[in-house]
Amino acid sequence: MNDLIELSDEVRAALEDGTPVVALETTLVAHGFPAPVGIEVGAESERAVRAAGAVPATAGVLDGRIRVGLTEDELARFTPDARKAGPRDLAACAVAGEVGATTVGGLLVVARSVGIRFLGTGGLGGVHRGYPTPPDVSADLVALATSPVLVTCSGAKSLLDIPATMEYLETLGIPVLGFRTDTLPLFYAADGGPLVPQRVDDAATAARTAAAHWQLGGCGLLLANPPPESIDVEDLIEEAVAEATRTGVSGQAMTPFVLAYLHEHSGGRTREVNRGLVAANALVAAEVSVAFAAL
Secondary structure, three states, X not given: OOXXXXXXXXXXXXXXXXXXXXXXXXXXXXXXXXXXXXXHHHHHHHHHHHHOOOEEEEEEEEOOEEEEOOOHHHHOOOOOOOEEEOOOOHHHHHHHOOOEEEOHHHHHHHHHHXXXXXXXXXXXXXXXXXXXXXXXXXXXXXXXXXXXXXXEEOEEOOOEOHHHHHHHHHHOOOOEEEEOOOEOOEOOEXXXXXXXXXXXXXXXHHHHHHHHHHHOOOOOEEEEOOOOOOOOOHHHHHHHHHHHHHHOOOHHHHHHHHHHHHHHHOOOHHHHHHHHHHHHHHHHHHHHHHHHHOO
């Protein structure tokens, strides 16, 4: 590709011969779970992608380059000390020689750059509660609006203003597809979110919809997949967001703070649900990528 982005031999060969490829982030590995659980979750996601017949392309910044397709030893370097690498951070992180864990937004930039069309993750960033005070909107949304990539996730992150995020997605022209659901999942909960504009009931329909959208020159799409297990933690989320505000936590530190709070105060239940949905979304992303390759 170039001196900045380095593809593994497996990912490079897959892209050259048309084998389905699914991009996976490393922020989940470094900051989504306590060590070493994050590394285990990353490996589980890769296994899910392979089980569906696609090639996993886990990406992060290491040793001055953006690596796409990581070895086990490289994946293990994404510890809680890793820098969160969103779209604004990728180049600076590489030049500084820091370990950078890709966010969804950062991974979308990488996927767009190398021609990967599918991405699996936990939840999408969006409009934070209380907007416009603070005026916090995730860079994931702009990255999705500028990247022709289908993102499979369990809706937006639970700490966000979900209705406002849906409105923002519409404003940006980003299609939201409900995978076997009529409503947007609330990350930990399958039900209770706003209606989605389009439901799809199988991977083939999702793939055809994405292909048609891209034929029109469209941007990225969101494929909302309900979590395999559903729990109601809205009260805990409100407590966590209030505690973050009280202690001055904001910006990129908000999500890991809220996740840690939820994990602690739910007795680990949110961690298990999160772990299950990440692997499930990787699997669905891979199934859609395989269906797309067959079109």
